[in-house]
Amino acid sequence: MTDIYNAKEPQKEQLRSLIKDFLQQNNTSIYRLAKLLNEHYGRSASVSNILNKMARGSFKVTELMDIAELFGYELRFVKKD
Numbered sequence: 680m681t682d683i684y685n686a687k688e689p690q691k692e693q694l695r696s697l698i699k700d701f702l703q704q705n706n707t708s709i710y711r712l713a714k715l716l717n718e719h720y721g722r723s724a725s726v727s728n729i730l731n732k733m734a735r736g737s738f739k740v741t742e743l744m745d746i747a748e749l750f751g752y753e754l755r756f757v758k759k760d
Contacts, residue, residue, distance in 0.1 A: 686736030694736045698746075705750045715749050 686694070702708060707715075709729050716724035722745075732738050740754070747754050 691734070691736035694738065695733050698733055698738075701746075701750075707750075712746065712749075716745065719749060720745055 702712060709726050713724045713726050713729055716722045732742075744754050
């Protein structure tokens with residue numbers, strides 16, 4: 680895989696913050712998130728798997744959509760100001 684497909688460090692940090700803030704706003708943890716993903720979608724999501732994806736910035740869009748759906752949200756593209 681070439682570097683063009685790898686997330687750059689600012690993107691990784693933005694994703695980590697996004698996920699951490701989202702979980703905090705929804706009064707939940709990575710442990711509970713993993714459990715919910717397993718229960719609702721039959722995924723073999725483990726805490727270490729989620730942490731690794733956060734570190735690499737490698738969540739699939741469909742995974743983020745599933746996470747949002749679990750808490751009653753949807754993903755959207757919003758034009759920057």
